Amino acid sequence: MLRWFYGITIEQYEALLMLQNGVCAICGKLETALFKPGGSIRALSVDHNHRTNKVRGLLCGHCNSSVGHLEKIGIVNLYKIVDYLQ
Numbered sequence: 001m002l003r004w005f006y007g008i009t010i011e012q013y014e015a016l017l018m019l020q021n022g023v024c025a026i027c028g029k030l031e032t033a034l035f036k037p038g039g040s041i042r043a044l045s046v047d048h049n050h051r052t053n054k055v056r057g058l059l060c061g062h063c064n065s066s067v068g069h070l071e072k073i074g075i076v077n078l079y080k081i082v083d084y085l086q
Contacts, residue, residue, distance in 0.1 A: 007055070024044060024058065050071070
């Protein structure tokens with residue numbers, strides 16, 4: 001599945017996971033999302049550029065969703081959000 005969707009092997013995923021010390025590349029936390037309530041913890045998501053399919057890193061579910069939403073609004077509006085929050 002990793003090779004089909006992202007062009008990487010399980011070994012490459014595991015190497016990236018080790019490089020990131022097993023945590024999200026953005027927030028630095030372990031994944032906490034569950035498959036179902038009471039189920040097992042999900043693996044970190046493979047984040048990739050949707051235009052080039054280049055893998056950027058592994059993200060927790062929350063950061064992965066956030067990046068997806070932020071990509072849709074564009075970099076200019078992302079800077080406006082940062083300014084607004086500051």
